Amino acid sequence: MTAITQFVDLARRGRIAILTVDNPPVNALAQGVRQGLRDGMRQAIADAQVQAIVIACAGRTFIAGADIPEFGKPPQEPSFHEVLGIIEGSPKPVVSAIHGTALGGGLEVTLACHYRVGNKGARFGLPEVKLGLLPGAGGTQRLPRVVGAEKALQMIVSGDPIGADEAQKHGLIDEIVDGDLTAGAVAFAEKVLNEKRPLRKIRDLTDKIAPARGKPEIFAAFRKSVARQTRGFRAPENCIKAVEAAVNLPFDEGIARERELFGELMNSPESKAQRYFFFAEREAAKIPDVPGDTPVKEIKKAAVIGAGTMGGGIAMNFANAGIPVTVVEVAREALDRGIGIVRKNYEATAQKGRLTQADVEKRMGLITPTTDFAAVKDADIIIEAVFEEMPIKKEVFAKLDALAKPGAVLATNTSTLDVNEIASATKRPESVIGTHFFSPANVMRLLENVRGAKTDKTTVATAMAVGRKIAKVPVLVGVCYGFVGNRMLHQRGLQAERLILEGALPHQVDRVLTDFGFPMGPFAMGDLAGLDVGWRIRKGRGVKSPVADRICELGRFGQKTGSGYFRYEKGDRTPIPDPDVEKIIVDVATSQGITRRHVSDEEILQRLLYPMVNEGAKILEEKIAIRASDIDVIWVYGYGWPVYRGGPMFWADQIGLRALRATMLELKKASGDDSWTPAPLLARLADAGKGFLDK
Ligand SMILES: NC(=O)c1ccc[n+]([C@@H]2O[C@H](COP(=O)([O-])OP(=O)(O)OC[C@H]3O[C@@H](n4cnc5c(N)ncnc54)[C@H](O)[C@@H]3O)[C@@H](O)[C@H]2O)c1
Numbered sequence: 001m002t003a004i005t006q007f008v009d010l011a012r013r014g015r016i017a018i019l020t021v022d023n024p025p026v027n028a029l030a031q032g033v034r035q036g037l038r039d040g041m042r043q044a045i046a047d048a049q050v051q052a053i054v055i056a057c058a059g060r061t062f063i064a065g066a067d068i069p070e071f072g073k074p075p076q077e078p079s080f081h082e083v084l085g086i087i088e089g090s091p092k093p094v095v096s097a098i099h100g101t102a103l104g105g106g107l108e109v110t111l112a113c114h115y116r117v118g119n120k121g122a123r124f125g126l127p128e129v130k131l132g133l134l135p136g137a138g139g140t141q142r143l144p145r146v147v148g149a150e151k152a153l154q155m156i157v158s159g160d161p162i163g164a165d166e167a168q169k170h171g172l173i174d175e176i177v178d179g180d181l182t183a184g185a186v187a188f189a190e191k192v193l194n195e196k197r198p199l200r201k202i203r204d205l206t207d208k209i210a211p212a213r214g215k216p217e218i219f220a221a222f223r224k225s226v227a228r229q230t231r232g233f234r235a236p237e238n239c240i241k242a243v244e245a246a247v248n249l250p251f252d253e254g255i256a257r258e259r260e261l262f263g264e265l266m267n268s269p270e271s272k273a274q275r276y277f278f279f280a281e282r283e284a285a286k287i288p289d290v291p292g293d294t295p296v297k298e299i300k301k302a303a304v305i306g307a308g309t310m311g312g313g314i315a316m317n318f319a320n321a322g323i324p325v326t327v328v329e330v331a332r333e334a335l336d337r338g339i340g341i342v343r344k345n346y347e348a349t350a351q352k353g354r355l356t357q358a359d360v361e362k363r364m365g366l367i368t369p370t371t372d373f374a375a376v377k378d379a380d381i382i383i384e385a386v387f388e389e390m391p392i393k394k395e396v397f398a399k400l401d402a403l404a405k406p407g408a409v410l411a412t413n414t415s416t417l418d419v420n421e422i423a424s425a426t427k428r429p430e431s432v433i434g435t436h437f438f439s440p441a442n443v444m445r446l447l448e449n450v451r452g453a454k455t456d457k458t459t460v461a462t463a464m465a466v467g468r469k470i471a472k473v474p475v476l477v478g479v480c481y482g483f484v485g486n487r488m489l490h491q492r493g494l495q496a497e498r499l500i501l502e503g504a505l506p507h508q509v510d511r512v513l514t515d516f517g518f519p520m521g522p523f524a525m526g527d528l529a530g531l532d533v534g535w536r537i538r539k540g541r542g543v544k545s546p547v548a549d550r551i552c553e554l555g556r557f558g559q560k561t562g563s564g565y566f567r568y569e570k571g572d573r574t575p576i577p578d579p580d581v582e583k584i585i586v587d588v589a590t591s592q593g594i595t596r597r598h599v600s601d602e603e604i605l606q607r608l609l610y611p612m613v614n615e616g617a618k619i620l621e622e623k624i625a626i627r628a629s630d631i632d633v634i635w636v637y638g639y640g641w642p643v644y645r646g647g648p649m650f651w652a653d654q655i656g657l658r659a660l661r662a663t664m665l666e667l668k669k670a671s672g673d674d675s676w677t678p679a680p681l682l683a684r685l686a687d688a689g690k691g692f693l694d695k
Contacts, residue, residue: 008036015051016186017044026064027057029105031076038083045090052093052189056182061100063109080137084112088201093192097185098122111142114200116173117188118164119181125161132235132271136262140242141254142202146171149212149247153222156239203251212247219244232517233644234270273646280629284475294461303379307338310413311385313441316342317470319363326368326375339369377403383435385413394425401426409462411435419452419479429454433463438638446638447472448483473637478624485638491611496522501589503596506565507577512604517642523565524575527558546588610664613652617679628692653691661686
């Protein structure tokens with residue numbers, strides 16, 4: 001065996017050369033890998049004893065993609081295109097041997113090979129679209145030539161990988177190998193030689209793309225089918241155009257078109273935001289004073305207290321991850337209702353074909369409903385999701401303290417209450433933490449883990465690990481009213497309310513935010529969540545919100561009553577502007593002596609989002625969030641902030657904090673409202689010409 005570079009070895013078995021990439025952990029296409037492949041290929045081609053070449057990978061996966069940290073840096077030789085050209089142009093057949101995941105550049109390497117074999121567990125995909133890019137090394141040109149235009153569109157635009165069986169069905173791999181993969185690939189190469197099979201260069205294949213040639217309707221139909229999911233993103237359209245080019249242009253022209261479309265994306269603000277966010281999400285897992293090797297509690301069993309809206313959803317997360325979970329309720333009736341809803345949710349998923357009936361039963365079987373509180377005693381984590389009232393929470397935690405086994409994590413799903421006070425009801429505040437799920441808890445990916453003053457590191461590390469285990473994106477925050485997400489949301493809500501009194505209407509405010517990329521605006525969101533919840537809280541606290549109160553007094557609680565800020569047709573969730581609500585708004589404005597005026601979309605956007613950024617600055621200064629990018633992760637995963645705009649803090653940095661501050665000061669002057677005063681951190685950064693994300 002010869003080392004070609006630090007990351008690539010060349011060996012020979014009889015007449016077959018084997019190039020092995022070994023760049024842990026995922027064999028990313030770093031410079032040394034590209035060089036190793038190029039030089040190794042050249043050596044193998046030059047070696048008279050070699051008649052065919054196998055490209056394989058050591059470790060747990062085939063090449064799983066580009067070396068993302070190299071993005072945006074000056075390109076280093078050799079270029080990936082050059083490497084692929086040498087592989088595809090080899091006069092000796094090249095077979096790739098795929099295990100783990102062949103993703104992005106990894107799949108493009110295999111597509112430059114003449115043949116592909118993989119083991120049963122291998123997965124294949126082009127996930128570039130998720131970074132706002134497209135596969136820019138021939139992926140958009142070669143994949144359609146192997147699997148056809150429609151399958152290629154689906155794979156490239158979704159970015160989701162497919163398994164080995166599907167890959168074989170669509171011709172992406174030639175054979176599935178059982179047992180030793182390299183041996184299987186060598187045997188396959190021998191077969192190619194013995195049978196004198198041709199050098200099958202994908203660039204020359206046309207049979208799979210011919211049916212779509214000159215048929216723009218295929219692409220039009222595809223565009224329509226993905227319009228909803230891809231709204232606002234730039235990359236999907238370029239991906240589609242690239243596949244169209246593959247179908248309609250000669251290969252080299254298609255490659256040139258792909259390069260052009262790739263360049264557009266690489267320089268786009270959308271991709272910049274998505275690439276930023278990719279790292280932001282990974283960064284959120286790191287907690288400066290809780291190192292990665294902090295011991296975590298193994299979670300074999302979980303318990304949830306309360307089977308209401310949140311409790312049921314939280315329990316589903318554990319069942320979905322295969323972890324047995326006990327659900328405790330006070331009364332049988334509430335328990336049956338809650339568990340009934342869980343079953344209905346699973347059945348609905350099964351009906352859509354996304355779960356089998358056996359899966360439904362298996363998951364239901366992992367959920368044990370009970371009214372016996374003592375059942376929590378063998379749980380490794382207990383998550384409380386009872387009514388949002390401090391005395392009840394404290395009573396529950398005192399009980400948990402008496403019953404839970406030593407070392408169990410005691411978590412609360414409170415959205416507004418003080419986690420420290422809840423912890424004080426126990427003799428083990430070090431084991432208490434907030435786990436703030438978002439509704440619907442079985443769907444929303446965000447988990448705000450709330451660290452109390454006394455929460456110990458093991459509890460923090462465990463809550464983060466559990467979050468990942470149940471497929472959430474956990475972000476650690478500190479204790480304050482509303483934590484990070486809702487605290488910022490509150491600022492947006494205050495402005496939304498003022499905007500409609502000053503002259504905007506709910507549908508205009510909502511449209512500005514949906515145009516920005518949110519799935520819905522604040523008023524439609526209120527209607528979805530139920531306006532009665534806030535109304536009851538306001539009444540309890542003696543707070544008024546004149547428009548919302550009047551709407552609720554009419555029994556308009558939102559979607560569930562068929563009307564709220566908007567009205568709804570039966571069985572349809574589309575918000576329809578309602579003149580009755582407009583009249584209420586105008587009446588309230590008049591009674592407050594407000595002269596309504598035209599409010600521009602630009603003003604609406606600034607007034608809704610700038611106060612959130614300002615609150616984010618306060619949250620950072622108070623160290624409630626560890627870093628600005630964590631706030632962005634919270635907003636993307638918890639509130640539907642469009643990922644192609646990075647998140648509120650990234651977005652503010654793109655505007656520039658000086659410009660943002662100047663607008664805030666103008667709004668302050670115009671309104672006389674002190675809440676527009678820029679937060680000290682924002683002001684300091686603006687003075688220094690820096691952004692929240694600058695180091
Ligand atoms: N609904 C949301 O959108 C949302 C989002 C995030 C967090 N939260 C928080 O989650 C918690 C639960 O909210 P929800 O919306 O699920 O409320 P819910 O009213 O739907 O459910 C609460 C359940 O707790 C049960 N319960 C009350 N006292 C109990 C006790 N002593 N022991 C066992 N069960 C008891 C009730 O019977 C009820 O079924 C609250 O703290 C809330 O602030 C709610």
